[in-house]
Amino acid sequence: GQQVQQSPASLVLQEGENAELQCNFSTSLNSMQWFYQRPGGSLVSLFYNPSGTKHSGRLTSTTVIKERRSSLHISSSQTTDSGTYLCASPSYQGGRALIFGTGTTVSVSP
C-alpha cells in the first residue's frame, strides 16, 4: 500500500541550529500537509503545500510533486519547536483520507 517515510526519525538540536526534515512518498501525490504535534497534544497544521515553496516565520516547506517528496526547514530553532512533525497526503486512490508519515521527533535544548 501507499507508504510515507519521514527522516530522520529523531533529531536533537541546540537552540539556534537549523534543521531539515524530509518526507518521501511511495506513490504519486497531489498535495502535502505538514503538522506539528506536542507531546500528548493536538495536531496543528503548519503548511498545506501542494507544490513549490511556502514560508511561515522560521519554517519553510518545499514540495516537489514529480519526485514525490517534501521537506520542512526549521531555521534558528527554539526550545518551543520541540515536538513531533508529521507529513501527510491524501491517498492516491482519491478521497480525503490523509496518509500520515512516521514522524520526526525534534528535541531542542537551550
Add this chain to the structure above:
Amino acid sequence: GPKVLQIPSHQIIDMGQMVTLNCDPVSNHLYFYWYKQILGQQMEFLVNFYNGKVMEKSKLFKDQFSVERPDGSYFTLKIQPTALEDSAVYFCASSRDWGQNTLYFGAGTRLSVL
C-alpha cells in the same frame, strides 16, 4: 484559533464493554473525521462523515465501530464491544469543506482497553 474539543481525554474500560468517544467540532464545520494512533505508530485514518453519512472508511473501521452526530451535537465514535487492540489515541478532526488546508484536529482521547 478554532478548536476541536475531545471528551474525555483518557478513558479506561474493560474488554467487551461499550465506549463512546465524544468530539465537539468547530462550530461552522460540516465534515468530520476520526483517526487512530497506536502508541509509537503512525496516525491512521478511520472514517469521515458528512451530512449524516459515512463518506469514506478504512479497513480499520470494523463492524464494531459506528459514528453519528445527532442534531448537531457531539460527533461520536462508538465501539461495541471493545477489544484489546482498540487501545490507542483517537483523534477527531473537522473541516469546513473538503480542502485539507482547513482541517483542525482535537487533542485526542486515549483509550485503554484492559
